[in-house]
Structure formats: structure tokens, C-alpha cells
Amino acid sequence: MSDPGRILVVDDTAFNRRLLVRLLASIGHEALEADDGAAALAVLRDPDAPRVDLVLLDIVMPGLDGYGTLAAMKADERLRELPVIVISGVDELDSVVRCIQMGATDYLPKTVDPSILRARVEASLAEKHLRDLEREMTEQQRSVDEVLRIMTRSAFDLQVVMDAVVSAARRLTHSDYGVAYVAEDGLFKVVASAGGDPELDEYERAHPIRPARDSIVGRVALTGEVARIDDVRADPDYVQAGAGLAGVRSLLGLPILQDRDVAGVLALTRTEVRPFEDGAVRLATAFADQAAIGIGNARLLSTIERQRRQLAGFLSPQVAALISSPDGEQLLAGHRREITAMFCDLRNFTVFSETAEPEEVLGFLRAYHRAMGELIMEHQGTLEHFAGDGFMTFFNDPLLQPDHAARAMRMAVAMRERFGEMVADWRKRGHVLEIGIGIATGYATLGRIGFEGRYDYGAIGNAIIMASRLSGEAAAGQILVAQRTLAEGEGSVLAEPVGELSLKGFSRPVAVYAVTGLPAAGDSASPDPAGSVGARP
């Protein structure tokens, strides 16, 4: 025998109805009765009436007859799929054909034969069961796909993921209300809900749940396992609180686990006593697992964000951003690019550090680093390192800056100015501290330099060496730049030729210029008529 079905018998003759109801009951089915088509449609369309699985339909009836009833069912989207077996006399085969053309599933002779009745009814029920199952599976697959799609698209948006999980789990388990909670300082707080009215949602949000046996969420939090309550009124530990607002009767709670910790709970409720079936538990578990991935992703994201903030304190912001960027690994692995490098160190620092108190030296260095650091940030340079009184910065990597040469030179002018203001006090005390800057442009190899455990983001190339040599050659307060830098940064600063210098490590003398200042507003693009070189070296 197939599963018990609920069958509506539609016949105007009480005798036929009574006989069919009795026979259906004897083979385990529940039968409802209607004495004409209109009454049948009323039962089928009543949202509060139990769901009907099959209709046995008489053709000749007063009022709305079998044909009319069938036509109305086929025109109604919710009733179209419901199987109909037409009851007919043996001399009415024409009517049977017409009904089958209209969509009836089968027919039964009026002269009742229990074995034929049974066979036809059970075949129709089995077919409907299969169809229902297929529809349910399709719906499940569709919902799981939908959640997966959302997970892929918005992997790091916990709210979007949780909303999708809760609403799909509620729908597929035929629950009335679904809520997802996330653990925070030992309490479980609502992050998403579906199917509740605003009053219930508000109550749940205002009342975080602690691990305890008096609620489904608390019970899952306590044990880390799936919890089921078939009927809250028969559960001695359950205390009706917020749940009372919704008239909840059957509940299901599933842990959202992160490494065995209960990071959250997915709770589903039904307002009638309808215990959660094993299939519903399996389905909901799959969604709780998705929620776990969502929470894991969100935690990962916040860890990365925190690390980036912490790293930014140690590294130049560009390098910190690079490390957590999608193409960071590739850039770190090493690449070649044209950059402008700038070396800066102090004249007379050794004398100063020997004569001043160590605390004074440290205090001075801190102020110096802060002032120069601010300018580097402002001009978006990549600071490679600070070493005592010197530091190296470069431009155009990892952040691309087409005006890298101009940026470096403008920053140098700003540094010289700022340094002048800074040391005014020290000069009064007899310390003659001066800044010396060298700038050069050229191709360099950039990337991770160092060894496992201690890496720097560094640059290697002639331009770096030349910048370093020029900074060494620079007199107090001088900014020396290579010809190529001045050419690339055409018009951004005023400069004058210094001549050709022989630099250590360079086989031929190098044409060098000294930056004198910034052009006055309006003449930045034209050569200085006074003879100093503004645009073209």
C-alpha cells in the first residue's frame, strides 16, 4: 500500500459518497466529501483545509457538474496539478474520453469494484507523490544554488549571506519563522530572520540568548548539537518568552560551528505541532554549514583588516596595502619598473650626536622622522627604510605615478623647507645640522628582499646607487638631481647646472643639477629666463 492519501469524493448521490468513503477508509486513506462541483472547489481552495491529494469526481451532478469542476481546476494554477479520477457508468465512455481530454488522470466505473478502486487510487497517488517529490527536489536544488551563488558573489558580506541562508532554510523546511544568531561575548544575538512579524523580530533582537536549556538556541549553544523540540508544551525545561509571541510549538535548532566552537545558531520554528522531520534536519544542517562558511569568511576578513591596520603602522601604507591586495604576491615576487629614488641624510649629524645628550639626539630624530614621514605620506612616496639620520624613498612603485620625477623633486624642496623650520632652534644652540638630498631616475628591480622571517620591500638598480652617491655629494642644504630626473620632471622645479661629477661606481662623469626652488605660479612650464635651468637641462 502507498502512503495514506487525503481524497475528496465529489458526488451528488449520498449513497455513492458513503460507499466510496467507506471503501477508501478500508484501504487506509482519509476521505472528504462534497456533493457538487462548487462545494468541491470551496474545499480545495480553502487555505485552512487540509491538503487534498486526489479527487474522485462524478460527472453528472446538479449545479456545477464534473466537466465544469474539471475546467475550473485546470484554470486554477494551484489546482492544475491535482490528479482527478472521473467516476462514470460503463455506458458513458464518451464522457470519460472528454474528461481525459480535459486533463483527468483516470476513470473508475460506477459499479464499484474495490480492487480496481484501490489500484487506480494508489497509482494516482504514487504518481502525484513522485511529482511532488520532483518539485520539492527542484525547489531544494534551486534554493541551494541560490545560496551558493550569493555566497560566491558576497562571500564577505555576512548580512547578505545570513539573510539568504535563513530565508532558504525556512522555506525548504516548511517553517513559519527562521532566525540566525551569532555568538558575541557569550550571548547569541540575532543577525538575520525570515517570516516573523516586526514585533517578534524586535523582541528577538532586543533579547540576546544565553546558553541554557530553557530555549532552543540556548540548548544548541550549550551542547553544540542539533536540538529538536516536538512540542514546547510537552517540554518541561522550555520557557516560553519571545517564542510565546509567535505561538511557537515545534522547534529545530542547529549549531553553526567554527572549529567545534558554536559560533552561531540557526533556529527554525513552526506554529503548529509538527515535529521537524529527519529530512528537514538534514536540509537545515546544509544551510547551517553555509552559514558557518559565511561567519568564517567574515572573521577572516576582519582579521585581514586588523592586520592591514597594524602593518600600516610598521610599513609604508603602499606596501601594507600591497601585501593584502589581490596581485600583491606577484608584485612582491619581483618586477622591473622605472622609478625615481631619493636619498636624504644629514650633514654634521655625527658631530651633533657626539656633543648632545643621547635623550636630545633621540628627541631630535623622532621629530625629524615625524616631519619627513608626514611629507612622504603627503607625496605618496614609498619609504624603503629609515636608518639613523638617513632614509630612502622611491616613487612610481607599487603605486603607479606618471609624475614620479616631479613628485620626488617637489618633495625634496618641501623637506628642505620643513627641515629649515625644524632646526632653527637647534641652530641657536650652536648645532649646525643641514639636510643633503640626492635624486635619480632609472629602471630598478623591486620586490621582496631579505630572508624568511625578515623581509623588506626594496629596490635594486643604478638609479638607487646614483641617488645615494648624489646625496653623499650634496653640500649642506643642497638637492642634487640627475639629468634624467630633471628632464622627466620638466617644469616642476627650478634648477641650475652643477657640472659633471665623477661618482664612485660610475665609469663616466654624470651631469648633475641643483634644485633651487619651485617655479613661481604661472611660469612652471617655461624655462627660467635668468639662466638657471627650469625646463631643459
Added chain:
Amino acid sequence: MTDGGTLDHGALRYLLEITGGDEAFLDELLETFLRDADDQLAALRAAVGAGSVEALVRPAHSLKSSAANVGATRLSELSRALEGDARAGTVDAPSERVEALAAEATAVRLALQAIRGSV
């Protein structure tokens, strides 16, 4: 079969058998049949009174099948003939035809009461 087809005892035995031998239910079912038959006869007489041949079809049709199920063979046959003529649109002496049905229905009632005292 008795009384020239008024009541087929075999049909009653079959009804009893398929309803699990429940005598009380059978009596209830037969009473339902007799009430239905009264309703159909009233509808047939109303159709005759209204002069509507078409209105004879449905009650004759209903009486035909329930009569067959309780073994009222002749009543079922008379109903079938009336239904067929009414569908074809030509019923000669409709009043006499309906009264003949009513007389047969009374015979069925008596026959049922004779074998099943409680009906």
C-alpha cells in the same frame, strides 16, 4: 434474483462483502439509497410537472447507478431507459414512465424490508 429482477440478493451479498461484512453499515447504506431514491423520484415528478424532458436526465441517471449497486436491477433498467429517451429528447407519456419507476422503487423498498428487517 427474485420478483422478476426487483432485488438481486447477490448484489447485496457483494456490497456486504466489500464493506467488510459490516451489517449495520449495510443497513445504513441501504437507507441512504432509499432516501436518495425518494429525492430522485421527487426531482423526476417535478420535471414532469414542469414539462421539461431535459430535467429528467440527471435524476434518472443517478437512480440508474445507485439502483444497480444495491441490486435493484429492474429499477436501474427503467431508469436507464428513461435517461436514454430523455437525452434523445423524446419521452412518450412521461408521467406514466415516472410513476412506473416510483412503483418499482416501492417494490424495492418492500423487498429490502423483507430481507433486512431493520431497513
